[in-house]
Amino acid sequence: MSATAPLRGAPAAGPPAHPARSSAAPVRRPALDWRLRFTTLCLIWGFSFLLIKVGTQGYAPLQVTLGRMVFGTAVLGAVLLLRRERLPRGARTWGHLTVAAFLLNALPFTLFAYAELTVSSTLAGICNATTPLWSMLLSLAALSDDRPTRRGVAGLGIGFAGVLIVLGAWRSLTGQGIGHDATGTVLALVASASYAVGWAYVRRTLANTGGSNLAMSASQLLLGTAQLAVVTPLFTSFPTAFPVGPLLAVAALGVLGTGVAFLLQYGLVAEIGPTRATLVTYFIPVIATAAGVALLGERLTWNTPVGALVVLAGAALTQGGARRAGRRARTWPALRPARRAPLRLPGSGPQP
Template identity: 45%
Template structure:
């Protein structure tokens, strides 16, 4: 069983780390909105099949659908669009590094939106260190280059993730809904919203090729569909604390694939800044680790679940 979980953990890191490569390749023949549309439609189809096979009933309450619509906008539509737009101007590896700031953004939003949230001194230091790492990646000493806006878009995407996870924690997680059902609705609503918006935002000429078609299909089916199942299994088997270490691997995968497959160049400040961001995450994370329910145990953190999107993985209460 442990060997099976290890394989799924590795596949998870590869799927989410490779998402930024697939976005980049998809942009060779599609506009950012078209990439997101294809990603969400194929991802929703994959999750619908998974929900049907596992016989997961979807929630029926209108208020739940309303909350999941908010989550779909903040966790799928807007950040996916921002990352896809940004990758027209920045390397896929750099985008994957910025994606690793999601836990820091989530903690920052939670401090403001959730009155019960408190940070230890180590956690506060982790926030400061983490955002110092962001500055190193941004490299302001180089001046206001043409990629600053694109890098800001990446940070805007992770800030949206933070807003979405806090909303999930406050309004959805207390309901105790099955995780597969929640994500199926979330991605499905995101796909529906993009289909409605497509006549207005996805009208650019399409230049399809096998790499473009395969990239968008894998991005949706694997990165936004199967990866969720792997993630759920790993969290159930190893606990969220151990499973969350996938966040440390995805930027490594993203950068390596960008260099090897796309021939991207990496400046010294990018891996250094990423390492500083990950150090900040390590300082922030221990506060919640003691409250989680690990396999075979019980405790006040039993309501904690991991939520994800195709570009990354995060833990929400």
């Protein structure tokens, strides 16, 4: 989720230990061109909503979420071992990671899974695109160190107007209903808002920990998996059957959507910068809509794509639609901005 919070700050490479030797060392370039990896990331996150829908056809929402977390943690854990990186230390860091795991992984992943029991994967994908709008709303509520500009406020209004268009809100005035399950829609929107809250929390609490992106992210997923491992047995019964289709969907959701996608995102931010990398946000609902209609036979009315375009336009306006608060601005001590760029953690980007 991703959802999106803006991508901020590509990871900076440290100074070489031997400057004289580093100038002669060959530059290692990724085997795949960044455009191909960018397209792959868009497809992975766009198809994630379809995979959630398929997964919930065979397993309970909490089981789908737990499964994707287990597979995603396994991917990052394996890469962590190959690179011989260590997990972060310090009880305080692990405490903040526990909160981040809940806000950025366990909660939104579960809410999206429950939402897709009653709403289409298309609608869920569009709701996911509202995360920048929630981030701007948090800025207005003085929960951010960024002050919204007029452009950002305009984007907020336009974006939420797009949500009303997607839902067909005018139908409720004629007694026809909005055409979508209200509970499922609210769950998907709350999931998107959770990404925004979690990202703000990460920026303020985990920016100066000194751990690598990979180590911090693997730790966060591990904690989220532990949270779900405790909760899931309390609210679900052990599956009596393991249908292959939904099981493969959950595995793909975890391995690709939660594990591989993070590695692709991290590499893109490092190579092409956060500005171009964040463009993935605007392709996710388009791909989610195309996948839902073409492969799941979901019904598409005119207001859904039109509203989605309005939502994306509003989200685009909110990007950069905030300015840093001045030094004299009054903030709560616990909400003062960190000086370093925040770490990229799974769920803090535009993923579902």
